[in-house]
Amino acid sequence: MIEVNNLSKWFGPKQAVNQVSFAVQQGEVLGFLGPNGAGKSTTMRMITGFLPPSSGSVKVCGFDIVTHPIPAKAKIGYLPEAAPSYADMTVLAFLNFSAELRGLSGTAKKNAVRHAVELTFLDSVLGQDIETLSKGYKHRTCLAQSLIHDPEVLILDEPTDGLDPNQKHEVRQLIKRMGETKTIIFSTHILEEVEAVCDRAIIIDRGNIVANGTPAELKASAELAGSVLISLRKQDGADANAIAQKLAARPGVLRSEIILADGARLVLRALPDRKLQGSLSGPLAEWAVGEHLGLEDIRVEEGRLDDVFRALTVTDAASQQAKKQAHDDALIQQANQSQATQGARA
Amino acid sequence: MSAWSGVKTIAKRELAAYFDAPIAYVFIVIFLLLAGFFTFTFGAFFERGEASLVSFFSWHPWLYLFLVPAVGMRLWAEERRLGTMELLMTMPIAPWQAIVGKFLASWIFIGIALLLTFPVVITVNWLGNPDNGVIIAGYIGSLFMAGAYLAIASMTSALSRNQVVSFVLAVMICLALIMVGFNPVTSLMARWASPNFIEAIAAFSVMTHFDGVVKGVLEFKDVVYFASVIGFGLFTTGVIIRSQRA
Numbered sequence: 001m002i003e004v005n006n007l008s009k010w011f012g013p014k015q016a017v018n019q020v021s022f023a024v025q026q027g028e029v030l031g032f033l034g035p036n037g038a039g040k041s042t043t044m045r046m047i048t049g050f051l052p053p054s055s056g057s058v059k060v061c062g063f064d065i066v067t068h069p070i071p072a073k074a075k076i077g078y079l080p081e082a083a084p085s086y087a088d089m090t091v092l093a094f095l096n097f098s099a100e101l102r103g104l105s106g107t108a109k110k111n112a113v114r115h116a117v118e119l120t121f122l123d124s125v126l127g128q129d130i131e132t133l134s135k136g137y138k139h140r141t142c143l144a145q146s147l148i149h150d151p152e153v154l155i156l157d158e159p160t161d162g163l164d165p166n167q168k169h170e171v172r173q174l175i176k177r178m179g180e181t182k183t184i185i186f187s188t189h190i191l192e193e194v195e196a197v198c199d200r201a202i203i204i205d206r207g208n209i210v211a212n213g214t215p216a217e218l219k220a221s222a223e224l225a226g227s228v229l230i231s232l233r234k235q236d237g238a239d240a241n242a243i244a245q246k247l248a249a250r251p252g253v254l255r256s257e258i259i260l261a262d263g264a265r266l267v268l269r270a271l272p273d274r275k276l277q278g279s280l281s282g283p284l285a286e287w288a289v290g291e292h293l294g295l296e297d298i299r300v301e302e303g304r305l306d307d308v309f310r311a312l313t314v315t316d317a318a319s320q321q322a323k324k325q326a327h328d329d330a331l332i333q334q335a336n337q338s339q340a341t342q343g344a345r346a
Numbered sequence: 347m348s349a350w351s352g353v354k355t356i357a358k359r360e361l362a363a364y365f366d367a368p369i370a371y372v373f374i375v376i377f378l379l380l381a382g383f384f385t386f387t388f389g390a391f392f393e394r395g396e397a398s399l400v401s402f403f404s405w406h407p408w409l410y411l412f413l414v415p416a417v418g419m420r421l422w423a424e425e426r427r428l429g430t431m432e433l434l435m436t437m438p439i440a441p442w443q444a445i446v447g448k449f450l451a452s453w454i455f456i457g458i459a460l461l462l463t464f465p466v467v468i469t470v471n472w473l474g475n476p477d478n479g480v481i482i483a484g485y486i487g488s489l490f491m492a493g494a495y496l497a498i499a500s501m502t503s504a505l506s507r508n509q510v511v512s513f514v515l516a517v518m519i520c521l522a523l524i525m526v527g528f529n530p531v532t533s534l535m536a537r538w539a540s541p542n543f544i545e546a547i548a549a550f551s552v553m554t555h556f557d558g559v560v561k562g563v564l565e566f567k568d569v570v571y572f573a574s575v576i577g578f579g580l581f582t583t584g585v586i587i588r589s590q591r592a
């Protein structure tokens with residue numbers, strides 16, 4: 001449906017997109033992730049035919065966007081980043097105009113406009129000038145425009161930007177529903193959105209694709225994914241360092257870390273040796289019980305998309321260290337909270 | 347979708363945008379007031395003692411100099427300011443359809459303003475027996491000249507997202523097109539330039555080509571001149587729009 005081959009874009013001496021290649025099939029929702037200025041919008045603008053590529057090619061439903069722009073553009077519904085629209089038109093006039101440019105007329109136009117309005121909940125503002133609308137409504141007006149001709153391909157640049165949580169939820173549901181039959185690319189920097197909606201995600205940084213996979217695959221590549229967090233009740237005479245060393249010596253454990261050691265408890269993390277397969281949590285739980293270490297809690301960390309995203313898009317080592325510290329602090333806080341609630345219950 | 351229906355859709359929206367804003371009515375009123383003022387005072391309509399609209403038409407190159415760029419300045423600058431350029435250029439229409447559609451809308455708008463000067467035709471017919479063929483030729487020629495100015499305004503409008511900048515640029519270019527054939531200027535140039543050179547330069551002037559129109563002679567070469575300025579302006583608009591996307 002969409003084939004992108006070695007797509008590059010230079011703005012003068014600055015390269016915005018570098019040799020990007022990927023394909024999206026029908027019925028697939030592709031999430032486009034990346035920090036600001038990574039080249040997400042530029043790539044989308046090239047796919048929709050707004051910007052000509054410096055090199056490489058884009059095919060939409062078999063039509064090359066450069067050599068056959070009109071049939072290719074007819075297949076695409078596009079929501080640009082800033083969700084632009086004509087401020088002096090009413091919502092209805094704007095949607096009618098978009099439908100006419102898409103070659104719709106008469107009853108077909110009427111039905112198309114009505115359907116798009118229903119999908120985006122615009123009934124109440126149809127007669128209003130667009131400039132008098134709130135940001136959320138303006139955004140949805142432009143979204144309605146992209147859906148009006150029931151396109152096979154949808155390119156949505158930050159479709160949930162500027163919406164309130166309810167509207168965000170609605171738009172995500174809409175994308176998910178439409179993703180069953182259409183080909184969708186959408187960009188976002190909200191990572192939970194990717195997990196909720198996408199079949200596949202691409203992370204782009206400084207014009208390069210740095211990751212391409214399902215959200216589950218990406219999460220599995222997180223540094224801490226699969227590591228085991230063990231909480232032990234503090235026992236008299238127990239030496240935290242000694243326990244940590246013992247833990248590191250267990251089969252399948254690459255190394256261990258002490259996350260928290262205070263008067264009441266000891267929290268350790270065991271990082272798995274990725275070369276070995278199999279679950280780590282079961283054997284470690286048995287070990288902890290067998291050694292009478294006072295096992296309180298044991299759980300496997302899933303790996304978080306945030307971590308993958310940061311690891312891939314932040315190259316500065318110091319700032320990575322800071323991120324990891326923040327992650328651990330959050331864990332400690334969480335542990336303290338659960339301890340507090342347990343105490344309260346007792 | 348046929349090529350024409352794309353042009354029509356664009357033109358329809360653009361024309362509606364003109365009349366949606368109060369500025370359209372302000373423009374028409376100013377145009378009519380100034381046209382009347384120039385005709386009856388500076389143009390000495392009555393003192394001439396002849397039944398013609400020479401005093402009406404001969405001011406049009408100057409009248410249009412400010413009013414037409416004011417109409418054309420929003421054509422593309424507004425699209426760029428609103429960011430709707432990105433929508434328009436990703437619609438399944440060719441850029442030329444948008445360029446022509448927008449140009450036609452603004453041309454029709456000027457045409458409507460021009461038609462509303464009909465009382466001057468009634469007046470001159472009531473006072474005497476003018477040659478109405480000459481008057482119709484004058485109107486057609488005037489409309490063509492407005493089109494030429496508009497195509498230039500379309501071009502400068504594509505250059506900047508700031509409407510004021512595009513207005514000033516259009517006025518400057520149109521003024522240059524007037525000046526190179528304006529008698530006081532050409533006679534000044536005659537002191538140092540050869541007559542052939544002056545004639546060659548003056549051939550590019552709207553004045554040279556509008557002179558005949560005022561006198562009621564709408565020659566084919568004048569129509570070709572205005573049509574080629576329109577063609578050049580719109581073609582350049584396309585080039586500018588394309589270069590901005592690259």
